[in-house]
Each structure stands twice: as structure tokens, then as C-alpha cells.
Amino acid sequence: MAIALTERAQGRAATRALLRQVFRWRVGARWYVFAVAYFPAIKLSVALVHRVVTGTWPRFGREPWYLMAAAILASTWVQAGEEIGWRGYALPRLSKRCGLAAASVILGMIWAVWHLPLFFVPESDTFRQSFPLYLMQVAALSVAAAWLYWRTEGSLLLVMLLHAAINNTKDIVPSALPGATNVFALSPSLVSWLTLAFLWVTAAYFLVRMPRTATLQSSKMTDDLRAEVRSAPTTS
Numbered sequence: 001m002a003i004a005l006t007e008r009a010q011g012r013a014a015t016r017a018l019l020r021q022v023f024r025w026r027v028g029a030r031w032y033v034f035a036v037a038y039f040p041a042i043k044l045s046v047a048l049v050h051r052v053v054t055g056t057w058p059r060f061g062r063e064p065w066y067l068m069a070a071a072i073l074a075s076t077w078v079q080a081g082e083e084i085g086w087r088g089y090a091l092p093r094l095s096k097r098c099g100l101a102a103a104s105v106i107l108g109m110i111w112a113v114w115h116l117p118l119f120f121v122p123e124s125d126t127f128r129q130s131f132p133l134y135l136m137q138v139a140a141l142s143v144a145a146a147w148l149y150w151r152t153e154g155s156l157l158l159v160m161l162l163h164a165a166i167n168n169t170k171d172i173v174p175s176a177l178p179g180a181t182n183v184f185a186l187s188p189s190l191v192s193w194l195t196l197a198f199l200w201v202t203a204a205y206f207l208v209r210m211p212r213t214a215t216l217q218s219s220k221m222t223d224d225l226r227a228e229v230r231s232a233p234t235t236s
Contacts, residue, residue: 002089005089018089027158042198044173046191046194061171083160100210104210108138108140109139129183133196136200143207150210173195
């Protein structure tokens, strides 16, 4: 849908510039580290605090690290389907209206609601889990994704990598509550609340550091669009 709307409103050159962001890999190495390690660091911090507060370790997932790493690499490209729409199309337009910080939070809420049907699908890992808590977590994750997108001058590849890492490392310390029945109730899971707290501590840092009037039409993205326009065939 993002591609179709871009094509209709701005033409082929803008569409190519949008898709080129999927392959923008020339960014600092620290942003690759951030994309891969951000959510595992959150989860491991949750486990440590849980141990300090309760005297016991939380339940850990059984997936070996190398399987999670392989899944991240394999699924990064799958995330293009969402990220072209969320960060590539919607975020820049929202940021022009209300600033990058507010746009990242608003988009996070929309992003969460988009996944609401999965909370009623028995085969989903979010089946009957707490949607209000999920919405607050995803809003914070959207801030982190917007921060990464801004700092890498519109690299959808890096945001796709972050998205894949979140999906495949969330069960290092599972937040899902076995036997949950009410989708719209707040979860009693301490792991869920600690995860939310850490996500919003980092999100608060990102929000403070974001420019008040950010436009995501970075110089790099603008250069890409101009290059596409110059390379487009002309008609007489």
C-alpha cells in the first residue's frame, strides 16, 4: 500500500527512492550493534532486576542463541513488508505534522492496533495476552525504531534488522503469561512490567534527544530522490 500510494502521489522516482532505503547498508557499525543488541539487552536487564527483586530468576526461553541469530538473518528481509509502510511511508509524513517524537509514539499505537487480531488467534503467541500492556510496549519500541531510522538517515534495512531482532529474541525471557484469558486486562506478569519499564526508560532518552521539528527527508533521502528524477527518461 505504501508503494502504491507513493507511486500515485509522487511518481516512479519517489517509489524507487523509497525502495532504495531497504538496501541502505552503509551506516556506522554501532547502528548494526544497536539494531541486534537493543532488545536482548532489555531482556537480560529484566532478568537481572527480577533476580534482585524476587530472589529468583525468571523463566528463560529454550532457544539456543545460534538459532535466534539465524532466525534474525533469515527474517530481516521479511520485515520489509511492514517497515516500508511504517517507517518508510507513514513516519516521515506524520513527523511533518507533529514532529518526530510525537509521530513515533502515535505510529507505535497504530502499529500495535494493527496486530490486535492476532490476540484472538489460538495459533498466535499473543493469544489472549494483555493487549493494553502490548500497546504500551510497542509504542516504546516504535520510538526506538524511529530513533534508529533518523540516526541512519532513513535506512529501512537497519530498522528491519531491529524488527527481526525483537521478534526473535523476545523469548530470551518470555513475557507471555500462561493461561491468560482476558485480552483487555492488564497482565500481572512481573516480566512484562519490567520489560515495559526498561523500554520506556530508553524511549524517554530517545524522545529527549530527538529534534523538536524533525523532518525525515534527510539529505541522503533527498539525494536519492533527485538521482532518480535525473535518471528518469524524459518525454517531449
